[in-house]
Amino acid sequence: MGELRLMKGNEVIAEAAIRCGCDGYFGYPITPQSEVMETLMNRRPWDETGMVVLQAESEVASINMVYGAAGSGKKVMTSSSSPGISLMAEGISYLAGAELPCLIVNVQRGGPGLGTIQPSQADYFQATKGGGHGDYRLIVLAPASVQEMNDFVDLSFELAFKYRNPVMILSDGAIGQMMEKVELADYKPRWTDEEVKEISDSWAAIGKSPDREQNIITSLELESDRMERNNIRFQAKYQKIQENEVRFEAIDCDDADYVIVAFGSAARVCQKTIQLARAKGHKVGLLRPITLFPFPTEEIKKMAGHVKGFLSVEMNAGQMVEDVRLAVNGKVPVEYYGRMGGIIPSPDEVEKALEQKLIGG
Amino acid sequence: MAEVAENIQNIIKPENLVYQKSPVLTDKVMHYCPGCSHGVVHKIIAEVIDEMGIQEDTIGVSPVGCSVFAYNYIDIDWHEAAHGRAPAVATGVKRVFPNKFVFSYQGDGDLAAIGTAETMHAVNRGENIVMVFINNAIYGMTGGQMAPTTMVGQVTATTPHGRNVDLNGYPLKITELIAQLPGAAYVTRQSVQTPAAVRKTKKAIRKAFEVQANKKGTAFVEVVATCNSGWKISPVESNEWMEEHMFPFYPLGDLKDGEKEDPEALKMNV
Amino acid sequence: MAKVKGAVVVDVDTCKGCNLCVVACPTQTLALHRNVNGKGYHYSYMENPEACTGCSNCAMVCPDSCITVYRAKIA
Structure with missing residues (x-):
């Protein structure tokens, strides 16, 4: 420890x-x-x-x-x-x-x-x-x-x-x-x-030794075909990141009818919300993306096959909800609830929003 | 004629070599316009790096502007900085590599307009870097617009009726401001239009690198330069124009030669 | 009496014909050729090679580092 x-x-x-x-x-x-x-x-x-x-x-x-x-x-x-x-x-x-x-x-x-x-x-x-x-x-x-x-x-x-x-x-x-x-x-x-040289001599500007070409740190490339190739390389890298680095935490999602998607501070609030909802008999889980890029699109897509709806809870006007909707792709309703201007929503108000927007009643 | 040719061939022998392209310059043909001062200053820097034997330990930071591609010509490792940020990038490099030689190379728009804050603060911190400042009183790369150092009355693409102080403000003598800062060790203004001027500028750049080696503070070398394409006159006429119009306002010579101020002398009594 | 003689070699392909070397030459050795190189520039050359002293002024002001200078004592 x-x-x-x-x-x-x-x-x-x-x-x-x-x-x-x-x-x-x-x-x-x-x-x-x-x-x-x-x-x-x-x-x-x-x-x-x-x-x-x-x-x-x-x-x-x-x-x-x-x-x-x-x-x-x-x-x-x-x-x-x-x-x-x-x-x-x-x-x-x-x-x-x-x-x-x-x-x-x-x-x-x-x-x-x-x-x-x-x-x-x-x-x-x-x-x-x-x-x-x-x-x-x-x-x-x-x-x-x-x-x-x-x-x-x-x-x-x-x-x-x-x-x-x-x-x-x-x-x-x-x-x-x-x-x-x-x-x-x-x-x-x-x-x-010496370790920096060992790790990064292939690209970093650490001083050009006679046995290698110059290392130039730049984002400039005036030849369009080369600049496109650079972009294609970046996109391939982002794709690899998307495939390998998705991190998330799923709480009480296995039996859930409804899943709240929230990250950071909002996710802390929603941990309480799912307890409140479950106390009322609603099977609600929480999916907390840990990586926002790469986004846990596949996990949400999978969940969309067996839940009745998602609520994206955010301390903004509804930004991540767009990524949740893209992942769900219309299969089930995706709603948003959030507060702005520096306000952290309370677990109760999120629970109420969940009932109003998704569960009904 | 044959005799002359034979005489020349007798002279052109390795043992008679007195001046050749610096080995620290790459084989790439410079993209600069014919007669551009950048090429001369690049060459001088390469020669200084070669003569000091510091090619492996020198890191350059190029700006945005005509000299954005300086990294193609001087055969060392480089960073290409965002517009105006070369002194900040150089600071980052120097702070993690205190024993490397780090220099920034910037034009007037980069150093004295968009990057004024980074310029002043890097010098004010006394960063142990060399800053090379090419002042040709115009924006070359974007097509000849007004620079902070454009002369009053000078015609540019954005001052088509001549720089008007009421509209555009005054030409900025940033080197004079730099010389006031306690972090500056060596501040000089030079030019490269004649062999004698080239020699003096080379001496200044060599000295600037030595200031850095001795960790005395920031070494700042302004080179009053030409942009014949921007000025729309020939390279030779440009040199004359520079001497006639720029030198009186941007006088050549050392503005400061010493070391950064002793912090102990500035410490408040508590 | 030994006399110092010089000669310059201009890299015709990289010369941009800016004329700065011609102006810097104290002995009027150099001139721009009436022919052009592959890029269309009237390149610099020794029009008057006898006059060259190998002082290197031309090379020093050359922005494109395309001048190499040799110097020898000729008996």
Whole structure:
């Protein structure tokens, strides 16, 4: 058993980064995620593991520092909250286009615009469908607990390097700010420069040795046929990710007549909702996508064969519901219930919505 | 005639070689217009890298603009940065590779318009990087629009009646601003229109890399340059135009030569 | 008395005929050829090879690094 601590979600992101051998963090303060960098600066990992922590002049600079450090074959990350992620959108597109491994944490708040500092899930589209320009995908992990905030940092780097793709942890202000018991991971040493060379000399800009061609980190290709080939390669990669990396949690779904689909904070609420519904005699289950891209389309498709309907519960105006509908493809009704503006729905109101929209009565 | 040809052949022998293309330049033919200053500055950087023996340890960061493809010509590892973000990308590289030589290469639009914040803050942090700034007073790649450094009265595609300060603001002397920052160690403005100027610029770039080696702070080299296509005159006329119109406003020479400020001297008393 | 003589070799294929080397040459050795290369540029060449001192000024200002310079003492 690893070390147990009571920690905030944001603090855990920092702790997990240090422990998993992260080489660098570049960020800019924004509520409700500022504790990530504050914790790092307090911990002074540069003395302990050699990890670099830098407060940049903006989110734009942060994500481009990540670009430079990720292109160096190092394990690097940034974190921000919704408006800051919008500022990073260009850089994220470049990271995806240059196929650079890195971690981006979005501790979401309500929008649009400056919006609110309260928790939200309104960046689902931005995280899973693009956000920046061009046909690209991020691998998107949605933690529903402080423990998962911890676990997903290391997992993100593993996936990022496996596929040479940016990974996003799509959290929200509730999970970022809440304190829970967490079992911390053991320390993994940072890669030495020799290990970085061994792992990434085929592509990373780590200094051109005489025995190889130049490594150039770029997303630019002016020849259209080559640019199309690049895109085809990206799409094949995303397909592979879709086939191999779907993660979800199914609670009480085996005998369910109705299934709630919810991720992150909304899924925590809905765990209570299914208990309330079952107490009333309704057979309700919860499907919690852990990866939002790749989305558990196949699992939902399978369920659509034997349930009477789905309710997508989200802290937004109904974004993931579109992916649930695509998976269900008209077989059974798919309804949406959610709150916006930084409001977390209560288990009761979700249960009522379930009865009104699906169960009837 | 035969005698002349024979004499030439007697001179063209390996032992008589005095100047050849730098081995740190690739074999690719540069895409730049005939007479473009970029090629000269690329060559100088390649020569400095070669002479310092740091090809394996040098990482370049190219911008968006005409020199986006700088990575095709200097035979080292590169990052191609988003428009204006080269100083941030270079910061990221240098922070995780503190012992590599890292330089950014940017034009006036990239460094002094869209990337002003990244430029100022990288220097203000005293990042141990070299920043090469090509100032040709125009946007070359997009077809000759106004740059932040376009001269007052200068005709460009977006100032067809000449740059008007009331409408477009003043030409930005960003190098003068940079020289004020405590993180700057070496700030200089050079040019490459004559052999003497090329020699001086090469010395400046060499010095900039040495500043980086000694971790003294940011080394910033502006090269006042030409864009004959954008200016719509010949390369030779461009050099004359630059000397006549740009040098008085962007005077050549060192603006700062030392090292970044001692933080101890700035620390508040608590 | 030994005399320093030079010679330049222009890579005709990569020369873009910008004329900067011609202007930089202190001895009027170089000129643009009336013929053009494969890309249509009037490439630089030694019109007056006797005058070359091998000073390398031409190569130094050449943006396309297409000039190689040799220099020898001729008895």
